[in-house]
Amino acid sequence: MSVHAPILVIAIPLLGGFAVPILARIHRTVRDLWVVLIACVVAAGVGYVAAQVFSQGIWVYVLGAKTPQETRVSAGFPIRIMLTVDAMSAFMGLIAGILALAAFPFAVRFIPEEEGKTLALALGLLLLAGIAGMAYTGDLFNFFVFLEVTSIAACGLIGFRTWTSRAPEAAFKTMLLYSVSGLLFLLGIAFLYGEYGALNLAYISAQLRGSMVDRIALALFLSGLLMKVAAAPVHFWAPDAYGEAPAAKTLLLVVNTQVSLYGLWRILFTLYGGKLDAGVGWLVISMGLLTMAVAALMAIGQTDLGRLVAYGAVSQIGYMLLGVGVGLVSLTSRADYGLVAMKGGIFHMLNDALTVGLLFLCVGAVEWVKGTRDLRELGGLGHQLPAVALCFLLASLALAGIPPLNGFASKIMIYEGSFRLSPILTALAVLASILLLAVFARAFQGVFLGPRTEITGRIHWVFLFSMGVLAVGIMVLGLVPGFFVEQVVAPAAEALWRGRALYLAAILGG
């Protein structure tokens, strides 16, 4: 079975998601155990795939062939759908696995039965399948299909609390943005297909000439994916979506955003590689700066804890865009600082998943015991929920990049790299971080400090388990970042930075 691991990671949550409504008719406990089991299997699967890829190089899996390695059928032309897992894909899969491990046990306890728990769990598993598919696929059209799978599942999750008036509005807005972004992406694929007659990413990449059609396609890919990752001018759907989805499922929405970001890197580095103008890199950098600035400023005036954290999450996307954008600008000159900034940006994807995930779980726990997320009504929860308060504090400090937590480890690398390109970039990024620290300090003070207030619910141990998984991750990555950067992040960054030739060779041979 182990040779099939990449596809099983996609197929098992898909099968699991379809089976959830049937199992719910048998018994609710069976359904809950099934969902947690699937999440554990997926986490183990992505871990196994990552271990294999980091030790043995790119893993190609051909669907529907006689053997999984049969990449070429006739005349050197790849025709089947392939999964191509390189270090970056494996890294992305790891992030999804860790967050699934935290999100699903939490969701099983958190979402009330009468609020459509079965539907939410099924959609969550479908979203997980889509995320794994986006991370592992080596085929452009397949990527689009999984993109739409995640869009539909994510919007189902955002809007399924139909009895509130805000959730459907957030879901409609998000779905509109997601469908337009998906269609722009599809139009880009159509342009490339018309020019090269293929959909395999490696094959197109090898053929790419950098003509006008390719540039139009790049513009379409960029605009589509930047919409989906909530970069600044079109970030407005993200706070609504993150704020209105049930807290446990927001974790998966965060991973969904990140895997779209991964798609952006894949397009920019592997598909277009050396044929990019430096202007594209500067575009990504300026989008990143704009995103972090706008989101940090917008976070100041929020009165809803969920939306405040959501703006914090959006601002972190800016740091990733900045880090990898610096790498993109220096891609042709191969300057060292570009690689450092890229490692920082990619490391930050993992750190952001952990910290923002933990923050959203804290928001969920607060909502669970108080029934509200309004900052004006909250206060003094630190007396009753010391563990949640500690987790929130830890995650806020990590988000703002305070040493010795993981956010600092990745942000320092982004700062170092961007400083060599232009000190102004670094100054702006540091400013945004300070602003975030102030916002989150105020939020912490407002929610957890002050006189004791009445609470209506009790924290279940499963909540603490989920938070513990992420909190331990934050501390470990913060205290010994060197090991992870060397073993996991560096191969992932190298796979984008220098790995294009290897990626093409894995599919097309020699």
Next chain:
Amino acid sequence: MTVVVRTIARVLLPLSLVFGGYVVMHGHLTPGGGFQGGAVAASGLAMVVVAFGADRLAKKKGLLSVLESLGGVAFAALGFLGLGLTFFANVLAKTGGLFGNPVPYGPNPGDLNTAGTLPLMNWAVGFKVLAGLGAVVLLFALFGGEHDR
């Protein structure tokens, strides 16, 4: 709705279901397949919803949901069937068993018993689409009625 509409719906429902089934069945030989056939059959359901009113069908929502899940599970399970070789590998093709005849070469009237797992997948998708689109039409029709939550 009037008795004319109801009578015609009664006559056309089996027809659309059979035609949908035909499109699914021939998906691997002629244009068509699971989604198209399922959509044709679902149009029959839509006709029933229009003719007899959604409220009389409101109790069938659970049935449609189960049917949809079963279609999805069947499709994924057929993918798992190929795991001896690779996921989605067509293990039934050219084995002589179910849908296992080799495809005849050149101009021919078509052999239904070919293509291995593909017709089975078409059926799985067909049921899923029939149930899914049926549920969508039913839910839209129920909006504002007495079964509207």
Next chain:
Amino acid sequence: MIGNLPFVVCMILVALGLWTLVVKRNLVKLVIGVGLIESGVNLFLVALGYVQGGIPPIYTYAPADAPMVLPTPQALTLTSIVIGVATTALMLAFAVVIYRHKGTLDARKIRELRG
């Protein structure tokens, strides 16, 4: 020139769809705008796969050596249509729920989530 006509039509459809999204304020019209973009993209895909004088890719009485139109773009288009059905249904469902809460479909009047 006449061969490029389908592509021109596609781009007009996409542009009309984007214009609808920017200008219109009715939720159902926004969904129609997305549908227009989708039609444009689908038409573009099908037009890409057309071969002059080609026969359908699935045709049981096909002569052995006749040129076929490309089947891949048709498969892509079909997939895209299926996805389009799902997204349209989902968006319309949300529009219905919004109407039930607010009694209007005007995007300016329903906005609660600001800032």
